[in-house]
Amino acid sequence: MTDVSATGAIRRKPLVMQYPSLLIFLGCLALFTVGVTVLSEGFGIGMISTSFVKTLGKTLCLCLVALAMDLVWGYCGILSLGHMAFFGIGGYAIGMWLMYARTELIVIESLANQALPPTAQEISDGIATQIFGVVGASEFPPIWAVSHSLTLQLLAVILVPGLLALVFGWLAFRSRVTGVYLSILTQAMTLALSLYLFQNDSGLRGNNGLSGLQNLPGLDDVPQSTVSIWFFWASALALGLGYLASVAIVSGKFGSVIRAIRDDEARVRFLGYPVEAYKLFIFTFTAILAGIAGALYYPQAGIINPAEIAPIASIYLAVWVAIGGRGRLYGAVIGAAFVSLLSTWFTGGQAPDVNLGFYTIEWVNWWTVLLGLSFVAVTLFAPKGIGGLFDLLTSKTTPDRHGADLGPDAGALREKEAET
Amino acid sequence: MSVLRRFYIGIASVLLTVLALPALAQNADAPIQQLLQEHGEIIAKSSRKTIGPAIDALGSSSLPKAPEVLEKWQAKELWVIKETGLFVYTEKVDSKTERMIDIATGEVIGEVAKRDLKQLKPNSGIRGLIGAALVKFQLQDPSVAARNRALDAIERDAEDTHLAALRDVMEAEENPDIAARMARLERLLTIEFGESDEERIDAINHFAGDLGVDVRAALNPLVAVRVEAAEAAPEGDDVVRVLTPGSEALSREAAYDILVAAELAKPRISRDDKREALIANISDGTVAGVQVASLDSEEARDLAYAALARDGVVDAVATEAEVDETLGSFTFFERYTAASPAVALAAAAVLTGIETKVALNQTADLALDAVSLASIYFLAAIGLAITFGVMRVINMAHGEFIMMGAYTGFVVQQFVPDHTLSIILAIPLAFAVTFGAGVLMERLVIRHLYHRPLETLLATFGISIALQQIAKNIFGTQARPLTAPGWLDGSLVFNDIVSISYIRIAIFVLALLFLALFLFVMNRTRLGLEVRAVTQNPRMAASMGINPDKINMLTFGFGSGIAGIAGVAIGLYAKVTSEMGADYIVQAFMTVVVGGVGNIWGTLLGASLVGTLQKGIEWLNPSNTLAAQTYMILFIILFIQFRPRGIIALKGRAAEA
């Protein structure tokens, strides 16, 4: 026993040595963070507007959720179309506290002027009327039971997506739902959740969602230029930590097992590994990661509503990861940042229209078409995505199997496709 | 005939006079004009609340022109001259000018700028009243349409005078349809306005088992009840039942409020009123000796209020214990209030019989709805049953093929205005367009990805996104009309409860046709044989001389083409938008997966299950359709946990293919 563990300890190199890209990535992230801070309005010379700082902060959160998607899809082979739902749940969880706490301050202040001191019930009624007045209700639904406590809601950011993923994953993996079936099932889960949230009866303000999330309770005097940088830092930190954790997971034996599950699940099972447990761990862990990303994203966006959770959002997430390059963590980050920023640029109307003479291509309208088709192109011709470019730099080559499949499974990449 | 001829001669002479005398004076003194002038103000005001006298006056006047004026007024053809306040009929000359016609003589007065006139626009409430006033004229009208209009008016706004009027003309009615309607209406009116209890009960009993909404509408008001309270339970026929406070039918609060309203008990006080009372009695920071600052709970406020009551400053209010005690000393019961007990009991008895039948019929109607929804899902899913079920190709752009079919229908209707012809043209065209799109997609994309199902899913998603946006760019985001031919308008009505629109029947029939077509192609044709061979073992099939590439292409095209036809049908019943495909795609996949991949009967069962389930949940929770969809998806997720291969699971080798 001691021998084995001793050799294991000797063989194990530090993470950084195994993954030199980790240091490069963290370095770039740190540099980027410092750069943006220096250029910002809140803490620097004001070269970058507050709204752009927010956009960048949000992009970091999207990178984090893309990282989670890459773990679950690129490494473990589970094409989940539900991770944006977990992202949204994280946003709702933190949004409930933000709304409650901000409204509580307003209500207490306004009730303080009354002749009689307010009872606890009156305060609670006042808050409920403020929050739910717009959707025609004046009582707190049970789901808001712990919304007064930041600690508990922060816990919910982790627990709710985690538990949902755990239960859903357990049910699905246990009955051996795999491949496209699992994708469709996760998509159905996302659709059910967004339809549920669209109802006013869900207690989360239906289509209106939770709004005014950018105003931190009790910090009315702090300008948004400062708040935006705080969130930017938090997002960068979360992304850095998330990256570190992901590298830790995909390295070593654990990483090998999940990649093996991706390539041939049955074979891994026959080798005696509890495949379901591995998949469940990855699924749940990435759901939590997505939840955290959402909890950081929505206070910067200012509003969350069920449309954010619609299945199409999760599909876009898959698009980002695919374009960035699956199965490499930095690929996901690059994909999310590249596509979402490009998307902002194109839909923002900044992209110049292309006049073809007989027809003018307005990118506001044609960007989605371009995105959809480039997605098809990437799938067909460049399965490695943007990340493949780095392989050219490091002149990494694919193993030569003389035209056979790269994996033992018929669904695995064929050498011919992998090279393109 | 002679009347008509005289009319023509009249018009001709009028035209002649107009040509001769461009400005003829209006006959302001004609009796009918006088009558209208008497009520000029309320007619111009045109409100149902005040219009009564004017309509009554016209209806009861013996002037021969009165019915005509009423009819014209009802048809929004009566105008008033702003300056003089005189009433005229008009004909449109152009967008700015109207030709005035005298209401008394029917002669043209002259042309006038539209802005000098005001059109009377009776709202539908007033039109109903006018209709009711016209009943007595129209009931005897020789034209069938007019008599039917009269009966319509009675159905909408029955008055007690209608009963007598109806009875007068019933015997002489020759048209059997109208006679039947009259007989039914006469009974309904008897129930409402009949003089003696006997004739009313007689009429009521006649309707035993009748499902008409009008019957229930006549009977239900008769059994209206009121909850009353007394020290002891009263005797009498009109007491329906005794209620216990705190039961579902009568809450404690409601029961107590009845007592308070009848001044049989002390009032309770609301939290707000209590607070107001306390605030009103604040002096030097205390209320009845209690510090204001300590009044931050309901208990503290109760105590302070009680203290105030002891001092006699405010009225004492009932405590919970007192409420219970008071309630205990009274009996609560329901009493018929709208009709005599005998009539009410008869109505109640007939209604009970009807209600059972109504419940049965509602179930039947719900079942029809479920079948209809199931056939829509089946239609949306059948193309998938081919591409996904047979070929195992995940095509997320399937919904967009449905959309393409629907837009094809829309475009055809732009060029072929005849709706029947355009639909007949649209169906093969939609098939051709989506068949082509399907083949193109198979050749360009899917062919390269047969080994990688997850990537197929993603690539087809990309196509789906692109197609949706292209449709938006071409047709805009607004819903486009795809109008069904006239013969598909309306519904097949079994009775007042069970009915289904023809368009849904057409969709059902189409679904059956598709099922037959699918079975025929797969089981009876060379193509079907080859498709099955390629699916089961492509290499073996290839060595038998079958070209798997060609078969795959054709099969995919066939599945896509069927989706296109489904799109035309779905567009006819709902709407054509760029997102219509996305609305159905998840449900369609669910249908195929729940039913069991690779088996058309499974798809059929899946569609039935999904449709029935959704309607069932809607029935349980009628006020929220969204919930029905959510729970249905949840159910399907759970269902797949327990039967991952669907209702009809393929066994043996086929399952591994």
Place this chain on the structure above:
Amino acid sequence: MSHKLLATSAAALLAGTVSAFACDAPIKVGVLHSLSGTMAISETTLKDTMEMLVDIQNEKGGVLGCELEAVVVDPASDWPLFAEKARELLTVHEVDVIFGNWTSVSRKSVLPVIEELNGLLFYPVQYEGEESSKNVFYTGAAPNQQAIPATDYFLEELEVEKFALLGTDYVYPRTTNNILESYLQQKGIPAEDIFVNYTPFGHSDWSKIVADVVALGADGKKVGVISTINGDANVGFYKELAAAGISADDIPVVAFSVGEEELAGLDTSNLVGHLAAWNYFQSAESDANEEWVAAWKERMGEERVTNDPMEAHYIGFNMWVNAAEAAGTTDVDAVRTAMYGQEFPNLTGGTAVMLPNHHLAKPVLIGEIQEDGQFDIISQTEEVPGDAWTDFLPESAVLKSDWQELGCGMYNTETSTCVQIKSNY
């Protein structure tokens, strides 16, 4: 931005003449309407309206001697993006006023940004009320300018005794129906005679709901439908209604979200006589309207129709122009003060007045659908002052909005305190 403007306006005041207003750059008017996504179809029309209004004003010589420039951004029907674009308009483009938004949720998304940066927003669409922001002028109808008069019409003119409130499941129908339920109960309609149903956006399977509505008539009471069904879902709803053979005389339907634009997607021959309530119909007879419709058709094409939110922008924009001229500056606070009491003729006749609660006084029109997809106006009220807080919900009845005298949008008249200065979002 505001510093610069304050300085300029101070200079203008010192000089005592309007001409002192420094005109080194055009005055920027932000247009915040979705040009892509689901709301594009409705909002693009409003973007075009704004561009037309700006052009017309420039022909007249602009504002304060300066030319106007419309800054158009596209929030793409994405609610968080509305907030981002509003911030961009105010901080990057430094616009003086924003005309924009359609859905309530997008307005709620923009509110915190507008209030934080002290912007000025004109919101042109009928909405659910229960809100008052210092920085927003609501030129669309509040519930008491559309829903309540229409319900009164049902109660009094059509003598409806039983109500089916059908709506799409989002905030406007929810709040409106809530207010109406409360209002109807105050009018003596018992709770069991009010049937409420919500359907998702784009709902298409209406057979059961229509059957339910017909079945409501079984107790002999006249049934009326108040529809807050939004957008595409109306197509299926009216098709099913027509298929069921429900005539407007038996079960009238009054819609609050169906206007000329929506009817363009429908065959209206089976819907003749059903109703809609708005503050404007294209068929309104007045010289100003004729001119407006003609100008619109000339610019956009003969088949285009005008609608109520367009009139709201028309009034709002002209009032803003007049207020800016009166204030001698485009500074937000000065213009806001000058807005109160501004009058401008409606397209339907009469005069709209801007009230201290940031709402307009406008007439309410009820129209019957005609075969040609236009509305026949059968009822037109006097000007009704818009009410930010409804009188028919107990918790709102005590609230009042008065930015002119009280400087508070949420003033509790019972306790005489200002509940909050910022709006609720």
